[in-house]
Amino acid sequence: MTRRSSDTTSPSASARAGTADAVRAGSSGRTGGAGARDGVSVDLAISGMTCASCAGRVERKLGKLDGVSATVNYATERARVEAPAGTDLATLLAAVESAGYTATEHRPEVVEEEDTLAPLRRRTLVSVALAVPVVALAMVPALQFSAWQWVSLALALPVVLWGGWPFHRAAAVNLRHGAATMDTLVSVGTLAALLWSLYALVLGTAGQIGMTHGFVWLAGDADGSGAIYLEAAAGVTAFVLVGRYLEGRSKRSAGAALRALLESGAKDVAVRREVDGTVREVRVPVEELAVGEHFVVRPGEKVAADGVVVDGSSAVDVSALTGEPVPAEVGPGDEVAGGGVNAGGRLVVRAEKVGADTQLAQTAALVERAQEGKADVQRLADRVSSIFVPVVVGLAVAVLGFWLGAGAGWATALTAAVAVLIIACPCALGLATPTALMVGTGRGASMGIVVRGPEVLEQTRRVDVVVLDKTGTVTTGRMSLADVAPAPGQDAGEVLRLAGALEAASEHPIARAITAAAQEAAAQEGLPDVTGFASRDGLGVEGSVEGRAVVVGRPRLLAERGLAVDALDAARAEAEASGRTVVAVGWDGAVRGLLVVADTLKPTSADAVRQLRALGLRPLLVTGDHEAAARAVAAEVGVEEVVAGVLPAGKVDVVRRLQEQGHVVAVVGDGVNDAAALAQADLGLAIGTGTDVAVEASDLTLVRGDLRSAADAVRLSRATLRTIRGNLRWAFAYNVAAIPLAAAGVLTPMVAGAAMALSSVFVVTNSLRLRRFRSRSGAV
Template sequence: MKKEQFTITGMTCSACSARVEKAVAKVDGTKDVSVNLLTNSMQLEYDEQKTSVPAIIKAVVDAGYGASVKGKQAAAKAAPQEDPVKKSIAEMKHRLVWSIAFLLPTMYISMHGLFEKLFGLPVPQIVSEVFDGPQNAIVFAFSQFLLVLPIMYLNRRYYIAGFRNLFRGAPNMDSLVGMGSMAAALFGAFAIFRMGWGFGHGDMALVQEYSTNLYFESAGMIVTLITVGKYLEARAKGQTSKALEKLMDLAPKQACVVRGGVEQVIPAEELVAGDEVIVRPGERIPADGTVLAGTTSIDESAITGEPIPVEKQAGDKVTSATINKQGFIHFRAERVGEDTTISQIIRLVDEASASKAPIARMADKIAGVFVPAVIAIAVLAGAAWLAMGASVEFAFSIAICILVISCPCSLGLATPVAIMVGTGKGAENGILIKSGEALEVAQSVDTVVMDKTGTITEGRPEVTVIVTADGIAEQQLLSIAAGLEQGSEHPLAEAVMTAAKAKGIAPQAMTDFRALFGRGVEAKADGHAYAAGNAKLMEEKGVDLKAYEAQLAAFADDGCTPLIFAEDDRVIGILAAADVEKATSREAIARFHEMGIEVVMLTGDNARTAEAIRRRMGIEKVIAGVLPENKAAHIKKLQSEGHRVAMIGDGINDAPALAQADLGIAIGAGTDVAIESADAVLMKSDLLDAVSAIRLSKAVLKNIKENLFWALIYNVICIPLAAGILYPAFGIKLSPVIGAAAMSLSSVCVVMNALRLRFFKPDHGAEISAEQTAAAVSSDRKDHEAADSAAAQPVQEKEAIRMEKTLKIEGMMCAHCQKHVHDALAKMDGVTDVTVDLEGGKADVKATHDIPEADFRKVIEDAGYELVG
């Protein structure tokens, strides 16, 4: 069996994707056909002995759509050409702008008399002279006819696709739109013919009757309103390709290799297994392989999501797309090209996007029944009146009236208006939901899978516990620690320096500083030899750790990394650093539980650290030690068990899992690739916003169902009236004016109901102080130590908030600007919380100590913005 991906063109709704899927599934030799409406793609397996690519493409074409092999299309893109997705969006925008330009004068000519009666809007004399009165009836009607023709031509695809699918027995939303609009236009053209007949035969009553029975503005309004929704959908579809583009940008374009004893720079795609590659500081690793010579530290956060660089030396493995931070290394390339880790991640994102099942739109499902039902009613009603002796004109007018009054304005608005308001409300609160599909699926999620680093936790180590030996003051230990670590760029060293600065403690002056690869650092001061590092370094220095073994084991169980400090041959203290949990993480997890949603933590970290986080956060299930390429497999396994899965993550390594999940939610402070791969983005990096996103989706889906009710109840009442059901007994035949008003009222009800979503209130966490957070960590640590019969050690409590300040900032233009300002302020020493208001042009900052305004000004200006006031 061969696996292949195709690009499908011409699909507009879930009925289209279902039709393509059914058509290809009928081809002998095909298996696991999956059509994705959002990405316009199809993925399947087929037996090359039974069928072929041309046969598969023919099946798609016979179903009324276009198809091409995705790989071949990608190869053709090697030559510079316009992005088809952007081209489609631009074309749709062009149609929409010109449709509105022609629709507005059409509506004014048609309804200016009504505007004057209802709203008292004066009508210019020239308009009255040209369009008002029976004598101007032909001008009044023909002007609208000429104005609506460009609208219909611009949106001709609805008529072509709609009638094509109708004649093939698979009507969809386009069929509904095309028939409604065409019926309105045909009735208008018929009215012009009848008015001409009336003028020629002196029957002014006939002219007067038909001059008030025109539907040209409805013909134009239907296709224009539907195009608004299609344009918003097309923009959402354009996001999918960006994730792959950003992933591809991570892969180095060149590699420095040694061939025949000579260094040469070659394109990365020309690397072959066995090549010896040289990587200098700051460069990305171009392939997967094994270090032959040199030592360095590698930033693997692009792949693993873990913030601490990993030390590498001869014999260690290196991974493509990771960054060489410090040293100069030679390594042997073992997995190159399509076999590298980054290429596999790219492939996983692509496949997961292509195989994601489309969310069937409720309106399309209704349309599948509604369209043939309306056609049948119109034909039967017309035939019934003819059988009862009515004139052909009367019967035809009845049939046309049914089609006109069933125009899908409100049905077409039911879904997009609610989605527009819902996504707008989400964006207002820092929850960026990329598509209606994401809103639709979020309400059915029953399992939430979370990454650990940067999602549940802050993503950077902080000193959480300080243990001092007898006779050593805390301030003295911190001064020595800062003196030892001030020359290092390691994240743990940064955590130590931050802890010292928060206490206002200056580093002790040191001499003879030396970094000890993979173990720590050493230096001298005042005739003493100092060392800081892991247990291995202490063993080398002959420092006895027996008194601290239980303490070190407890730190490991709590997910903390201990830094041991020694003076000569004795321990003077231990600083434990950990990637601490965000203040609202525990509350968010508790609220997921209240909603009946299971929470799973999925992390590449070790089992002991993961278990410590699980206990503190109250998570039911944890999966630790997961490689990046296997995260998507765990999501797929949960889906195969019948779960609707949401994945929350922030790293490049999370991208395949975000794409595979039914709902991918990216933390706003995460990588661009994770953000692009996700269906929703939390700009404030707060897990409570994930709770809000799911609650919002439930509210939107409820609103859509209510909208569909209003849209359908209108048709249930009005279609029988239009069919003349009351005419035989009471002589009542539905007036076109009443029909038009009822159709407008249905649309108004839908819009007003959707606007109620503006009152949605997002979740806000209870105010959790820094002391409470530290106390939670302390309590968990003490409980675990008690179980090990070890004495609890004092916990370094974080300082309370001493400063709250609002900064006025100029120059922020978009969500990216908002993120840049947030990140710049959050990195300042002592800052504990930052909230950036894009619309208000301000930032609210909390800190543990007073920060001069000049410091804020410098940070904001360095980020490219201006502090005012």
């Protein structure tokens, strides 16, 4: 499967907010994310959905609008809508309302703090308090005092009519629109049990004072006109309310990681601004911070925006963003990310990215987008749910007719039919995928792994080859001094000291590596001054250090100055054979030594390769570097297959060739030159410390820059997919096994209600186990 990078681009929070404005204004152009070609995208918050069938209805309603497509997620209660340019937001909202639900524009950057579960909690507590004595009186004959059945009626009426009002109201709305959902099943079932009980009490023998009857577990044990089902009506209502409340709490827990991510940003910031002719610190809301302004971060405060340190040094805790447990040391010139906590000294930072453009906001936007999407397995569940409820209603009518035809009587027939209605509610089916996806992507975000969409999870299961870029992925991408080879009779420290002093005046990456090593070695004395400095493009540098004419550069430059390097040919050949860069140093007419410089291997890369192999993946190193350097790095990390000296187009060819051979290929890279390969791959993993182009072309972003996170990402994705499949197996098996039992008269409505509620709670609880997923790369 090939993908275009434009199809995998996800917008920032600000882009999505701008989308809604574009919808209102009817502007043209593409403002949304994937799939919004020649149109706009908008996120809607949907209220009133109670099951996957509701989500399907909203999708179909929106889909009937000209050029509009929508993906509705029941668990997150959100809809992702793609519409033609010029579509009015009010039109989309009206379409949702015409389906019987309410909708508003969803703003991800606004964290809801009010307790949205409070009304449901109150309704649940009251219903349970009233239903418990009704159930107890029905189940324990010894508690049945004179006129107990009328007391049960008085207690059950508010439970069924007030406690179950949300079900009845939704069922009426659905009926008006010619549809049926889970609410239809609950409403019809509980009202049928209540009406039968009223009939038995008023017109039958059940209302006689002093009458008692035992609790029945089987529909076949029902006792004609003397049987009442108040405990079923009240008990089912209470059980469903309890299940829905626990489901709501679990869904809030599932989204806790995203909320924590959104809340981890600073709320205000101390900005350095000119006031009355003097520069002062002014504390303002973080929304007022502008790009280019300098702001102050004191110990314990959060970094308000992405920026560059201009003054001060400290350790910044970025665990909320990357999962890295050890604070990063920063100083002037270092980049810091918004949301990090200053754990040390005072910092002055120049804002580079603010608001929705920060790395924190971008990460939150990507996580939310992944939670809104649907995997193929969820689409299958949605298709089943969309036809499931009408089929169940028809089945309940058939069961009623069967029992009546068999001469069992109205009580037995009604009990079996109501049990079928209650047990068949497809709640667990609708929750199976989105809850696991919410927890999995949220846990990934807390570990510094950002999943772009649910389809990514399905791809990780099939991947068998992982292509690794070298520079910046397996290595740090920064040159460092690997060795000093002094000429016979020369001191290695002196060679490094004089070379480092001269290279300090150069900005070349190799020069910086030599200077850094020399400064570290001469930390107390410092490096001497240089006069007469001159740079020879592509060859090296020369100048006077402590009265000596020092030359540092390629052996060719020293040869031009009459300094022969023959005496060090063996050391030079050995270094170049291992793919390292050789810099010659000479002064006073003689070569004094060689400096060996190499790209630094990340200390975790070898462990990462071992972990990838343990997951059944075949690693392959593909790089534009020359053969010797590539094979040297590959040998150090344990990769046996190497393709070196390839251009970006060559990397794409390598990936395509592997795909043609039947392999499912993952690519891990960080640079612009990796973007095309990341897009071509079946699964693209971008090192988050790399370029924006690489990140945009990928499916997974590894924020920490640790290659071991790639193995963590694969493990987490597979664990999430296993949980989804386990949830779906349970949901399908539950309905397949339970409906025949109810139809056969094995279950009473109250037992069916309890089983239905517990199945939903089981699915959500099983998904929450993903919160215990642990990284093997040191992420928190």
